[in-house]
Amino acid sequence: MSAAHPQSKLRVGVFDSGFGGLTVLREVLKLLPGADSIYLGDSARLPYGSKSHETIARFAVSSARFLHDQGADLLVVACNTATALAFDEIGAALPIPVIGVVSPGAEAARGASPEGGVLVLATAATVQSGAYSRALRAVGIDAYEKACPLLVPLVEEGWVSHPVTDAVIRIYLDEALKAAPEASTLLLGCTHYPLIEPAIRRVLAGMGRTLAIVDSARATALATARLVAEEFPEAAPAEHPRREFFATDSVAKFQRLGAEFLGQPLDEVKLVDLGG
Amino acid sequence: MSAAHPQSKLRVGVFDSGFGGLTVLREVLKLLPGADSIYLGDSARLPYGSKSHETIARFAVSSARFLHDQGADLLVVACNTATALAFDEIGAALPIPVIGVVSPGAEAARGASPEGGVLVLATAATVQSGAYSRALRAVGIDAYEKACPLLVPLVEEGWVSHPVTDAVIRIYLDEALKAAPEASTLLLGCTHYPLIEPAIRRVLAGMGRTLAIVDSARATALATARLVAEEFPEAAPAEHPRREFFATDSVAKFQRLGAEFLGQPLDEVKLVDLGG
Numbered sequence: 001m002s003a004a005h006p007q008s009k010l011r012v013g014v015f016d017s018g019f020g021g022l023t024v025l026r027e028v029l030k031l032l033p034g035a036d037s038i039y040l041g042d043s044a045r046l047p048y049g050s051k052s053h054e055t056i057a058r059f060a061v062s063s064a065r066f067l068h069d070q071g072a073d074l075l076v077v078a079c080n081t082a083t084a085l086a087f088d089e090i091g092a093a094l095p096i097p098v099i100g101v102v103s104p105g106a107e108a109a110r111g112a113s114p115e116g117g118v119l120v121l122a123t124a125a126t127v128q129s130g131a132y133s134r135a136l137r138a139v140g141i142d143a144y145e146k147a148c149p150l151l152v153p154l155v156e157e158g159w160v161s162h163p164v165t166d167a168v169i170r171i172y173l174d175e176a177l178k179a180a181p182e183a184s185t186l187l188l189g190c191t192h193y194p195l196i197e198p199a200i201r202r203v204l205a206g207m208g209r210t211l212a213i214v215d216s217a218r219a220t221a222l223a224t225a226r227l228v229a230e231e232f233p234e235a236a237p238a239e240h241p242r243r244e245f246f247a248t249d250s251v252a253k254f255q256r257l258g259a260e261f262l263g264q265p266l267d268e269v270k271l272v273d274l275g276g
Numbered sequence: 277m278s279a280a281h282p283q284s285k286l287r288v289g290v291f292d293s294g295f296g297g298l299t300v301l302r303e304v305l306k307l308l309p310g311a312d313s314i315y316l317g318d319s320a321r322l323p324y325g326s327k328s329h330e331t332i333a334r335f336a337v338s339s340a341r342f343l344h345d346q347g348a349d350l351l352v353v354a355c356n357t358a359t360a361l362a363f364d365e366i367g368a369a370l371p372i373p374v375i376g377v378v379s380p381g382a383e384a385a386r387g388a389s390p391e392g393g394v395l396v397l398a399t400a401a402t403v404q405s406g407a408y409s410r411a412l413r414a415v416g417i418d419a420y421e422k423a424c425p426l427l428v429p430l431v432e433e434g435w436v437s438h439p440v441t442d443a444v445i446r447i448y449l450d451e452a453l454k455a456a457p458e459a460s461t462l463l464l465g466c467t468h469y470p471l472i473e474p475a476i477r478r479v480l481a482g483m484g485r486t487l488a489i490v491d492s493a494r495a496t497a498l499a500t501a502r503l504v505a506e507e508f509p510e511a512a513p514a515e516h517p518r519r520e521f522f523a524t525d526s527v528a529k530f531q532r533l534g535a536e537f538l539g540q541p542l543d544e545v546k547l548v549d550l551g552g
Contacts, residue, residue: 044327044335045321050432051319051320051525052529055320149433150430150433150435153425153429154426163443167440249327249331250327250328275551
């Protein structure tokens with residue numbers, strides 16, 4: 001046990017409006033298997049993606065503060081909407097390093113050599129913020145963003161392999177590829193979307209289109225591991241790392257749906273009241 | 277002006293998690309055109325329908341308290357989910373009369389003479405509460421409830437007349453009518469659903485089924501008018517009734533979408549922070 005060196009244990013905080021960020025935590029745990037982790041899903045106030053900048057910033061900052069109060073040494077904002085609309089506010093509110101998913105997502109898209117530009121699928125709020133377009137244009141890549149408000153409800157309904165979901169994806173992609181016909185890379189700008197990546201591939205194939213598909217989960221985990229190596233070089237892996245999960249709404253539902261996103265069971269989920 | 281008789285002016289409070297309750301307010305204003313009204317849409321924390329009893333009760337009670345603090349003389353809970361899960365908590369928290377939509381909805385269904393029983397379409401939380409089944413069985417009517425989680429997102433996407441929405445309705449109705457093949461009446465147990473009533477009729481026709489369709493908006497307005505006549509017999513109609521609208525998220529979006537539900541423009545919507 002490391003009780004004699006409490007400063008050498010690293011605690012990674014990860015936050016999302018719901019379950020989707022667990023796909024990011026999954027990748028983080030692969031790269032930092034010895035780190036303690038603490039995850040918060042703000043499920044009582046989800047979805048963030050249909051709401052305003054002010055409301056999203058208020059919810060995101062209070063969620064981030066909770067994880068800092070619980071002892072997080074760094075924070076991963078594993079929510080595209082919160083990153084796109086409130087990254088600066090979160091950073092200003094916390095005295096610890098903060099990583100978002102937008103810049104790593106843009107990096108991942110650049111890695112796919114998108115000569116024809118990148119098509120970003122995201123929530124309405126993320127698209128409205130223009131954060132992905134700015135991040136991609138900053139690295140010299142043309143970007144087109146498409147709001148897909150129904151994809152999160154369809155994933156949450158469990159219709160990840162369903163003709164209705166395929167039909168909705170087809171409508172969104174039809175509209176998007178009319179506006180950005182040269183796009184060669186598709187960036188999944190919401191942590192829910194990796195669960196319907198097979199459906200997206202199927203629909204693209206049916207349309208006779210071939211696009212590289214990237215998401216930000218793996219890239220965000222790599223950025224997190226890099227930051228840990230730089231800022232916490234003395235951090236020693238825990239022998240029995242703690243995995244703590246908090247949710248602001250029903251823990252039973254979170255435990256049940258969360259396992260699908262994390263890829264392993266969630267032993268225990270604790271309820272937390274962040275007001276509201 | 278009625279400044280000399282402030283007690284003779286009646287102020288009706290109406291609350292919903294979002295816009296849907298405006299369909300109830302519309303019916304209330306038809307029957308009580310001289311009443312002042314104050315509406316709150318708790319849009320920062322919507323949807324309620326996918327959340328837990330505890331969270332819904334917490335959100336609903338704080339919303340109800342806000343309307344009471346603003347001077348409401350009675351409260352209409354124009355949200356099926358809040359009524360189904362938190363009617364008792366709201367009633368206990370306020371010293372004014374409270375009306376919900378479930379009992380009037382059950383009355384409306386009874387009026388349709390449902391010999392074969394009633395099929396209730398509602399949110400997941402409303403169905404899980406069993407409130408409609410209890411209310412209908414109390415008046416001797418067989419009930420079957422069907423959760424339709426995608427209908428609210430489809431209405432909010434504006435796809436009220438759209439092949440995808442028809443396909444989703446068809447799936448839900450297929451499943452429901454397999455479980456309740458004798459049902460002769462369909463009760464729309466969510467204030468969003470009246471906007472897709474034409475689609476529901478179209479799908480039923482395509483299935484070769486004829487069911488009476490009822491919703492609770494009109495019945496709730498009638499119950500409200502009855503309560504006003506009994507409890508506030510001295511209430512005099514205002515010459516220029518005040519219509520106040522509050523939302524907890526983006527007032528621009530509320531003003532834009534709300535007009536569709538109210539059937540007339542919303543002159544002004546004020547932002548209110550209920551915490552969270």
